[in-house]
Amino acid sequence: MASLLGRFCRKLVVPGSAHGSRMVSTTSCDSEAVKSLNLYSAINQALHIALETDPRSYVFGEDVGFGGVFRCTTGLAERFGKNRVFNTPLCEQGIVGFGIGLAAMGNRAVVEIQFADYIYPAFDQIVNEAAKFRYRSGNQFNCGGLTIRAPYGAVGHGGHYHSQSPEAFFCHVPGIKVVIPRSPREAKGLLLSSIRDPNPVVFFEPKWLYRQAVEEVPEHDYMIPLSQAEVIREGSDITLVGWGAQLTVMEQACLDAEKEGISCELIDLKTLLPWDKETVEASVKKTGRLLISHEAPITGGFGAEISATILERCFLKLEAPVSRVCGLDTPFPLVFEPFYMPTKNKILNAIKSTVNY
Amino acid sequence: MALSRLTSRSNGISRPLSTAFGRFISTDTTPITIETSLPFTAHLCDPPSRSVESSTQELLDFFRTMALMRRMEIAADSLYKAKLIRGFCHLYDGQEAVAIGMEAVITKKDAIITAYRDHCIFLGRGGSLYEVFAELMGRQDGCSKGKGGSMHFYKKDSSFYGGHGIVGAQVPLGCGIAFAQKYVKEEAVTFAMYGDGAANQGQLFEALNISALWDLPSILVCENNHYGMGTAEWRAAKSPSYYKRGDYVPGLKVDGMDAFAVKQACKFAKEHALKNGPIILEMDTYRYHGHSMSDPGSTYRTRDEISGVRQERDPIERIKKLVLSHDLATEKELKDMEKEIRKEVDDAIAKAKDCSMPEPSELFTNVYVKGFGTKSFGADRKEVKAALP
Numbered sequence: 001m002a003s004l005l006g007r008f009c010r011k012l013v014v015p016g017s018a019h020g021s022r023m024v025s026t027t028s029c030d031s032e033a034v035k036s037l038n039l040y041s042a043i044n045q046a047l048h049i050a051l052e053t054d055p056r057s058y059v060f061g062e063d064v065g066f067g068g069v070f071r072c073t074t075g076l077a078e079r080f081g082k083n084r085v086f087n088t089p090l091c092e093q094g095i096v097g098f099g100i101g102l103a104a105m106g107n108r109a110v111v112e113i114q115f116a117d118y119i120y121p122a123f124d125q126i127v128n129e130a131a132k133f134r135y136r137s138g139n140q141f142n143c144g145g146l147t148i149r150a151p152y153g154a155v156g157h158g159g160h161y162h163s164q165s166p167e168a169f170f171c172h173v174p175g176i177k178v179v180i181p182r183s184p185r186e187a188k189g190l191l192l193s194s195i196r197d198p199n200p201v202v203f204f205e206p207k208w209l210y211r212q213a214v215e216e217v218p219e220h221d222y223m224i225p226l227s228q229a230e231v232i233r234e235g236s237d238i239t240l241v242g243w244g245a246q247l248t249v250m251e252q253a254c255l256d257a258e259k260e261g262i263s264c265e266l267i268d269l270k271t272l273l274p275w276d277k278e279t280v281e282a283s284v285k286k287t288g289r290l291l292i293s294h295e296a297p298i299t300g301g302f303g304a305e306i307s308a309t310i311l312e313r314c315f316l317k318l319e320a321p322v323s324r325v326c327g328l329d330t331p332f333p334l335v336f337e338p339f340y341m342p343t344k345n346k347i348l349n350a351i352k353s354t355v356n357y
Numbered sequence: 358m359a360l361s362r363l364t365s366r367s368n369g370i371s372r373p374l375s376t377a378f379g380r381f382i383s384t385d386t387t388p389i390t391i392e393t394s395l396p397f398t399a400h401l402c403d404p405p406s407r408s409v410e411s412s413t414q415e416l417l418d419f420f421r422t423m424a425l426m427r428r429m430e431i432a433a434d435s436l437y438k439a440k441l442i443r444g445f446c447h448l449y450d451g452q453e454a455v456a457i458g459m460e461a462v463i464t465k466k467d468a469i470i471t472a473y474r475d476h477c478i479f480l481g482r483g484g485s486l487y488e489v490f491a492e493l494m495g496r497q498d499g500c501s502k503g504k505g506g507s508m509h510f511y512k513k514d515s516s517f518y519g520g521h522g523i524v525g526a527q528v529p530l531g532c533g534i535a536f537a538q539k540y541v542k543e544e545a546v547t548f549a550m551y552g553d554g555a556a557n558q559g560q561l562f563e564a565l566n567i568s569a570l571w572d573l574p575s576i577l578v579c580e581n582n583h584y585g586m587g588t589a590e591w592r593a594a595k596s597p598s599y600y601k602r603g604d605y606v607p608g609l610k611v612d613g614m615d616a617f618a619v620k621q622a623c624k625f626a627k628e629h630a631l632k633n634g635p636i637i638l639e640m641d642t643y644r645y646h647g648h649s650m651s652d653p654g655s656t657y658r659t660r661d662e663i664s665g666v667r668q669e670r671d672p673i674e675r676i677k678k679l680v681l682s683h684d685l686a687t688e689k690e691l692k693d694m695e696k697e698i699r700k701e702v703d704d705a706i707a708k709a710k711d712c713s714m715p716e717p718s719e720l721f722t723n724v725y726v727k728g729f730g731t732k733s734f735g736a737d738r739k740e741v742k743a744a745l746p
Contacts, residue, residue, distance in 0.1 A: 161522035
């Protein structure tokens with residue numbers, strides 16, 4: 001269990017403002033060169049390093065040649081050439097299938113799906129081809145070099161098809177890994193780990209944080225291990241588990257709860273499949289209470305899996321039912337987004353009712 | 358569309374009417390024959406003739422409706438920049454001739470389904486400006502009760518099946534509608550519209566194969582504006598001759614900036630589809646705006662190109678020249694018409710701004726059929742958040 005103690009002070013400014021948020025982490029050594037970067041620049045750096053260190057790696061997807069709609073692939077085509085960084089036609093199923101084929105020949109294919117909402121045409125390729133390739137060929141073939149990157153999550157006005165969080169669908173598939181970073185520093189390390197991991201990985205990037213989150217990111221090549229959750233805030237009364245952009249909201253709730261005398265422990269899961277059960281279990285055994293929060297609709301969301309597992313492992317230690325603060329069971333709405341989202345106040349209310357159970 | 362004022366001046370003879378009354382309205386259905394700008398290019402069929410039957414009434418209607426559509430899109434642009442429209446907004450200016458030409462030859466029983474660039478198609482199907490702006494601004498009087506937004510306009514009584522966000526997904530759906538139409542034997546067809554970007558989606562070919570196999574009255578209309586968001590067609594497609602992509606399905610390439618060419622092609626296609634099954638129409642058109650309001654539209658194409666098309670091929674200018682050359686109205690009258698249109702649009706916007714947002718309870722309606730009795734939970738299952746009606 002990696003417990004990188006990080007006392008984060010994160011001031012996330014309301015979306016729409018010109019300033020980003022600053023995050024201070026005590027985990028980077030002072031001797032490393034660091035640079036203040038936002039999320040898309042950190043991802044960009046990771047991609048540059050990945051292509052640099054492995055001559056058989058490729059980045060492709062819709063519109064990546066000029067930098068992509070979120071600028072994550074800026075400068076790659078110019079630096080590494082159109083043979084390694086190229087645009088594809090508009091066909092997600094084709095893109096992922098093509099990536100699987102490339103990966104099966106021993107290359108690293110870093111595929112971009114423009115928005116996670118568009119990943120469904122490729123769902124069959126991911127679930128039936130990528131996830132099962134190694135298994136059904138008895139380890140003769142594999143597509144471990146495949147990494148699929150997609151921006152996910154709400155942005156405030158995205159509506160039905162630019163805001164979805166489809167992670168739960170993929171967490172149900174043995175054979176692939178699902179990784180979601182929470183900040184620029186994490187994103188760079190996790191993306192490099194995902195690209196170099198010998199299994200196919202689906203990497204969801206919180207699009208809301210592309211410009212909003214700013215952090216000191218080390219400039220060198222570093223990897224953050226997969227399947228290791230991190231306790232980003234220590235506490236003793238209740239454990240909160242989340243991932244991606246939702247952690248920012250949960251942190252605000254933790255700060256508010258502290259003012260009312262509730263000490264919250266916040267865990268970033270980072271990898272959803274396979275997830276670090278031990279870290280969460282140890283934390284819940286300490287606090288006796290669990291709250292999970294995610295943007296995706298509550299029924300069938302990944303919070304249900306965490307809840308069931310923890311219940312099995314920590315039943316006698318639990319002081320209250322496991323609480324889930326998630327999106328509502330409706331399609332992602334347009335004007336009703338503020339009602340739909342698991343906001344800080346909803347989380348705070350749930351923290352209080354769980355603690356006072 | 359309300360008739361606008363115009364003069365009908367017989368050739369050469371000046372009217373002795375008093376100018377005190379002003380010009381009067383003429384419901385002139387004098388037939389006019391118009392030549393299309395270019396001949397049609399055909400694949401596996403005989404192209405229709407270049408001479409299009411029209412009338413003075415139609416010519417003026419075309420002008421008025423296209424000018425209205427243009428004005429509506431430009432107004433939507435300003436509203437988006439003023440943050441009254443949020444989310445995504447994909448504008449159709451430059452492509453109006455396709456919507457107009459198609460409407461001229463079909464009935465309300467014929468179905469149209471398209472992607473997200475749907476404001477003008479909705480207007481063509483009989484939608485009102487007020488419904489458009491209310492929906493764009495997310496108000497409850499919008500055509501989708503404010504729950505859909507720019508990309509999801511629908512009009513059931515005119516068989517307009519919307520308004521779809523996922524690229525290419527509307528084409529198999531459209532072929533399904535055609536399948537139903539064939540069953541019902543109503544002599545109706547479906548126009549499934551998509552763009553040059555969507556033409557590379559696998560589901561399109563699946564839909565084409567099934568339509569051809571079962572002889573469905575589906576017409577696939579590729580609105581080729583040459584850019585799939587930021588990617589030029591020659592970089593996305595091995596064969597940019599989209600009308601030929603059907604292989605065993607006949608196709609027609611049409612100048613999409615000429616409303617009369619579109620009209621002729623759609624008439625031809627409807628007759629063909631009812632007898633022989635699917636046909637592909639490729640409309641060679643252009644959009645002046647970027648892909649959406651978040652796209653400046655100038656990073657992947659030059660401003661010269663955009664202004665060049667505006668000068669040479671603008672659909673409204675073409676109709677305007679025809680109106681003037683046939684002496685159906687004077688420059689001043691057309692300008693007055695445009696002023697009226699501007700006012701109409703502004704009035705609709707003002708009225709839409711006054712409309713209220715949908716009730717918060719609308720968040721839960723229409724997820725399932727009413728009466729299903731599902732509960733929707735939110736924070737902490739101890740509080741039941743809402744029962745889905």
